[in-house]
Amino acid sequence: MSSNKTIEMKLPSKRQKNAVQNVSNRMLVTPGDVITEDTIYMKGHGTYGTNIEGDKRVIASVAGVVEPINKLICVKPLKTRYNGEVGDVIVGRIKDVQQKRWKVETNSRLDSVLHLSSVNLRGGELRRRSAADEFAMREYLKEGDLISAEIQQVHADGSLSLHTRSLRYGKLGQGCCVVVSPSLIKRRKNHMHNLSCGVSIILGNNGYVWISPLVKTATDSEAGDGGFDFDKEPVTADDRETICRVRNAILCLAKHSVMLYDTSVQYAYDKSLDYEAKHLLSDDVASEIVDRTLMEIDLLKGNA
Amino acid sequence: MSLELLSDEGYRMDGRKANELRRVRCNLGVFQQADGSAYIEQGNTKILAAVYGPHEPSQNFRSQVPHDNCLINCEYSQAAFSGVERKNRPRGDRKGQEMAAHIKQTFEASIQTTLYPRSQIDICLQVLQSDGSDYAVSVNAATLALIDAGITMKDYIIACSASLAKGVSLVDINHVEESVGCAELSAAVLPKLGRIVYTELNGKLHEDEMGQILEAVEAGCQDVFHVLEQHVREHVKDTAANFAVS
Numbered sequence: 001m002s003s004n005k006t007i008e009m010k011l012p013s014k015r016q017k018n019a020v021q022n023v024s025n026r027m028l029v030t031p032g033d034v035i036t037e038d039t040i041y042m043k044g045h046g047t048y049g050t051n052i053e054g055d056k057r058v059i060a061s062v063a064g065v066v067e068p069i070n071k072l073i074c075v076k077p078l079k080t081r082y083n084g085e086v087g088d089v090i091v092g093r094i095k096d097v098q099q100k101r102w103k104v105e106t107n108s109r110l111d112s113v114l115h116l117s118s119v120n121l122r123g124g125e126l127r128r129r130s131a132a133d134e135f136a137m138r139e140y141l142k143e144g145d146l147i148s149a150e151i152q153q154v155h156a157d158g159s160l161s162l163h164t165r166s167l168r169y170g171k172l173g174q175g176c177c178v179v180v181s182p183s184l185i186k187r188r189k190n191h192m193h194n195l196s197c198g199v200s201i202i203l204g205n206n207g208y209v210w211i212s213p214l215v216k217t218a219t220d221s222e223a224g225d226g227g228f229d230f231d232k233e234p235v236t237a238d239d240r241e242t243i244c245r246v247r248n249a250i251l252c253l254a255k256h257s258v259m260l261y262d263t264s265v266q267y268a269y270d271k272s273l274d275y276e277a278k279h280l281l282s283d284d285v286a287s288e289i290v291d292r293t294l295m296e297i298d299l300l301k302g303n304a
Numbered sequence: 305m306s307l308e309l310l311s312d313e314g315y316r317m318d319g320r321k322a323n324e325l326r327r328v329r330c331n332l333g334v335f336q337q338a339d340g341s342a343y344i345e346q347g348n349t350k351i352l353a354a355v356y357g358p359h360e361p362s363q364n365f366r367s368q369v370p371h372d373n374c375l376i377n378c379e380y381s382q383a384a385f386s387g388v389e390r391k392n393r394p395r396g397d398r399k400g401q402e403m404a405a406h407i408k409q410t411f412e413a414s415i416q417t418t419l420y421p422r423s424q425i426d427i428c429l430q431v432l433q434s435d436g437s438d439y440a441v442s443v444n445a446a447t448l449a450l451i452d453a454g455i456t457m458k459d460y461i462i463a464c465s466a467s468l469a470k471g472v473s474l475v476d477i478n479h480v481e482e483s484v485g486c487a488e489l490s491a492a493v494l495p496k497l498g499r500i501v502y503t504e505l506n507g508k509l510h511e512d513e514m515g516q517i518l519e520a521v522e523a524g525c526q527d528v529f530h531v532l533e534q535h536v537r538e539h540v541k542d543t544a545a546n547f548a549v550s
Contacts, residue, residue, distance in 0.1 A: 028540045030533060031451060032459035032496035046456065048416065050497075061416060061456040063540050077454035078543050079340065081358060109358045109423045157371075157421045257543050 008282070029060035035073055046075030078257070082108040082182040082206035084151045084160040089169075089191040091177065091204035092162070094145045097138050100129075104147065106206045107182060110159040114141075118152060118163035120170070146172040148192075148202050148210065168192065172202075174235055175212030176247050180254040182207040186261040193262040197269050198242050203260060211246050213239040245272060248280035249289065256290040263300070267293045309469035309481055317480060318347075325464075325476045325524060328531045330444075332452045332539045338428075340453025344445040346528075347478060348435035353445035355453040358423035365424055374420035376411055380404040380442065382431040388479070403439060404429075406502065410443055410463075410492045413501040416456045425455065436478035437465040439490050439504065444528060451536055461501065462532065463492035464524035466517050468509065473520030487513075491521045495529040 029035060035047065035058045043049055046062045060066070062077040084090070084106070095111060096103035102114040116129050116137065141147065148169045149162040164170050185203050194200045194214060202210040213235050235243075249268035253260060271292045272280055279285050314321055326347030335341040340355035361369040369375040380403045381395040394400075411427065427449070429442050443463035450457060467477045467486045474481060482488055487507035493500050500522070509517065 026544070028537065028544055030460075030536050030540065031457045032494070048456075048458065059458075061458060062454050063451045063536060064454070065544050078540065079452065080454035081339065109360075109420060111360045159422075257545070 010283075027066040028064070029066055029075055030063045031061055033060045034058070035060055035066060035075075040071055041068075042072045044069075044072045044074035046077060047073055076183065078183065079181050080183055082106060083158070084108060084112070084154055084206070086151055086154060088151045088187075088205040089148065089202065090151065090162070090206045091146060091148050091172070091202055091208035091210045092206070093208075094141050094143055094147065097142060100134055100137075102137070102141055104149070104162060106160065106162075107179070107208065108158070108160065108206060110157065112151075112160040112162050114147070114149065114162045114164070118161070118165060120165060120167075141171060146177060146210065148172055148204070172210055173212070173231055175210055176243050178209045178211065178247050178250050178254075180207050180209060180250065180260065184254055184257065184260050185209075186259045188261060195246070195262065195266055195269070197246065197266070198239065199246055201246065201262070201265065203262075203265075209250055209260070211243050211250075213243065241277060245269060245277040245280070248272070248277055252280055252286040252289050253293070255286055258290060258294065264293060264297060267296045271296070309467075309474065309484060309486070310472055314472075316474060318478065322472045322474050323520065323523065325527050325531075326478070328528060330448055330532060330535050332448055332536065333543075338449075338453075340449045340451070340455070342445050342448030342452055344441060344448060346437065346441045346444070346476065348433055349437055349441045349478075350431075350433040351438075351441050351445040352430040352432060353442070353449035354428045354430075355425065355446070355449040355455065356428070357425035357453070358420040358455070359425075361422070361424040369422055369424060372421050373417040374415075374423040374425055376408050376415065376417070376425050376427065378404040378408040378411070378427045378429070378446075380407065380429045380431075382434065386431045386434045403442065406439065406504070407442060407446060410461060410502045411446065411450070414457045414459060414461045414494060415450065416458065419456055434479065436480075436482045437476060437490070439463060440465045440476075440492075443492050444532060448532065448536065452539075459494040459496050460529060460532065461492050462495050462525045462529040463490060463502070464521050464528055465490040466521045466524060468513055468517055473517050475520050475524040487517070489517050489521055491518070491525070493522060493525045495526055 037057050039056045041058055043058050047058050048061050049058060058073055060075045062075055064075050064077040067074045067076050090106050092104040092106040094102050095105040100116045104112040104114050106112045121127055149164045151160050152163040153161040185205055191203045198214055199211050200214050246269055249272050250265060253268055268289055271289045275285055310316055328346050330344040332342050334343050335354055338354040338356055342353050344351055358374055365375055380400045382391055384391050384394055427446050440463035443461055447461045465477050465488060467474045467481055467488045487509040490504045491500055492502040
């Protein structure tokens, strides 16, 4: 039985270098580099000082970009695990169901915790949690479920406490999750967007991006109902293709270390309409789309 | 002995001079799945390193993890086809466990473990081809992988090996020079801070010769550092190019 499918093969070649942009005004460092010897600067994340008397050098401890904020010098590493801050919106996966709490995996240094008292229960928000609730935890969220939540608290050792006490957060239903590096997600006021191409997207600060069909509710930009029931209506083929295309566009941007936010994802989607969704995964198509997206963003910046 | 480590004209068996390193080639970020990864070739010794973490400690290590530091777990594996003879047990043998313990000790000197309490960092090393200086190249590979993973370190850790023949120190020895039976010194240094964090001597050496061979190793480490640093800077420049596009 002969089949006339074509197979694509790539021979090993030298890696393509990205076009060098905006590097001259930023300082790039590697571990052990002395950033400054001036005593007025304070040492932030990614830096350290030798504790020798009279040695006032600020030395980098990661490889990345120096970010001076007034007198504080921080170094932002190129890749890092997620460091949570209070108020961040994250997408996480339930890892374990324990007594009165769930352990959530959020791509951070330690697993995050979602207490039973931090979720909305069926039948009203202000109910006291009973023993029956504790036994029924697995009916609400079990291992492998994806949730969107907000960070309530950061403990001393760096572990995070989450809460879903708003109608916007909760268990995520039908959709697609893409994992990128947390350093690529731009911190903004709003992380849940309804893109004009017909999908809604949650850009979790921890690098997990959730793409789902447009949420059909009366109010706008709500990704979940804060509860645990989700829309079980079958997703149409067109919606599925759009979701797939957005996912591939995000992966293209992530491969070239472009910051992700609603505008960049929207532009990448628009530029990708020339190609089939599955072709976006190949390297040449990806570089072209990223170049055109960056040009569009530059234009926007130029006009602004 | 027909095998001459150093000819009269000053050349070694592979054509190098006494203080020359083998060709170093490396790549950062070779895996997407690991937090950090690197591949390094020093001559014919080829080693792959992957770093996972810092992350929640796994079941086996949950009891060992300290509350104010992170636990560094090192796994060293040699591919069955890496050496001269086929190796039936890639991991869990004496030499592998000893190497893993030494590398773990080495990195505890540079990684700022107090910044990651209650976490675990895994360093996984895979030797694809072994042609001498296994410890040194493993340490260099692990350093690059840790830098790729964004784990805070005081400085690079660069290691090198050296041996002594006819009163001249040979830097970066290969498998044949190792198996001849001369003394072999491996050392790991923090190049910018100028500190030695690990030394290992195999074989017998006269104490008068120790100073000379140690100097040769330190010079070798600085040379390797020079090459690796260039590479890391280029990698940072390429990756950071699109980073702050707002």
